[in-house]
Amino acid sequence: VVPDWTVLLDRLVDEDLRDRVGRMDLRANELGFDRWGASPRDTMRALAIVRWFYRRYFRVQTHGIEHVPTGRVLLVANHSAQLAYDGLLIAAAMALDAEPPRHVRAMIERFFAQVPLVSILMTRMGQLTGTPRNAARLLADEDAAVLVFPEGHRGGGRVWRDRYKVLGYSQGFMRLALETRAPIVPVAFIGGEEMTASLSRMAPLARLFGTPYFPLSPTVLPLPLPVKVHVYFGEPLHFTGSCTDEDEAVQSRVDRVEVAVARLIERGLRERRGVFR
């Protein structure tokens, strides 16, 4: 009854994608899935579509992607864009433009694991509900590249007047970095505020639908505006200490990352020639 769209997508998968996904840190078992449920085949199919958006629609330009070290790493980015377009494009940058290509595991807001279809899509792409234990396991056992947005849905659902502001980082990512001795690469995503400008989080409507927020924006679905996207990767930051340190001690380290991301954002806004070009 349902047409087999996987066949259509497979036609879009070319040698370059096969090569890149083949070299990614994504190992499947005899049935074609890794232990979290990710599928290299489906990742290829998704990337075939995402690549068009990445290269043609958003014309993504990366800066300093070579700063991302091999081995375990935490990518810490500013969050915007209402729906995870920023996470998707940062992951696409690491898959399509990093050398060697990396498979990024984003820590996803728990709400999305409860949404039909979204739940399957995120699992197939290797994206997980953002619990500290999942992230620690990925870093410690698999030397993964884990992407976190410490602003959480406050950042994702931010409104226009808060654009490119730091909305306060939670501490979880720093405790994770201390526990697993993973370096932190600050990441600035430029363009996310303009592609889906939102005027309100519409809290009553969000409560009605059980979502974290409900953007008042004409451009979230089906398509955000075709802004020019820049992704800046900063130099890795190394932190030492104990993951059980008191909040104050951890907070000073969190502030350093916050500042590093804010500086990258400033630089990105300074350097861009316009929103759409």
Place this chain on the structure above:
Amino acid sequence: VSRIVVTGAAGSSGRVIVPHLADEGHRVIAVDRRAWPDCPPDAEFERADVLKRSFDEVLRHNRPELVVHLAMIHRFESSRSERHRVNFEGTARVIEASLEAGVRKLVFLSRATVYGALPDQAQFLTEDHPPAAGRMFAEMQDLVAADLYASGMLWRHPEIDIVILRLVSVLGPRSDSLLQRYLQQRRVFTVAGFDPIYQIIHEVDMARAVSAALQPGLRGIFNVTGPGEVPLHVLVERSGGLRVPLPEGLLRRLRGRLGFPRLPEGAVQFLKYPCTVDGRRFREATGFEPQCDLTAIIESVARSRREQHR
């Protein structure tokens, strides 16, 4: 060679574990309140109910060094009070009687499902994670309680080595696990838009794990995992099932009607979210390695299906 009393021996796990232990040369005393005419000749069968005094008599008479406690009702057809009596009170009784009889070791076969399948839960849970299945699945409370009761006795009674095995879903030709029966239906209903990963183990590897747990000195709580993980849709399709995804609301409403399987409300959670555990502690403590791989396990389900629907 040890004298081993196996409770619930005539159940689907017992039918695999009893012959396996007997083959290894142990003297196996199979205990069940049901008759078991097919009990293998190299094991002895004693008809007794763990909830009654006849069970104490079996222990007094046979003086076993080891007890393997399998007498649990995992199905949901029985009434809730019956399940509670057998699962919770039965487990408490078996531990108590074993202590009185001076049993050296007790292996209790629990399930990894006691952790529950919850959307905000991490994957590959370790033994330290609290068994939270009761949050969304009230009918599992007795299984969780039995597991936790045994865990408590483990620390209170150093004189007996209690081993609690939290086993992932068991599949195989003799298995009667919930997952096995789910996969053997003619049409297999799933929740549209969800496809959790499952951890599976072959029934023979289950028996090997129980055998590995008998080694002297081993005590504690252990997750037992098989060869790996597989998404539910692969499990259904590769074992030959016709997968019918239905929206969750419809699936809940049709439960127990029109030939739909009668499952408790909470069971739907296990069709939406993964419940996966980390089996490293057991493997490191015992050297246990499952022998049957994913493809072979699924093929064995497919064979059982073909026989059933022929």
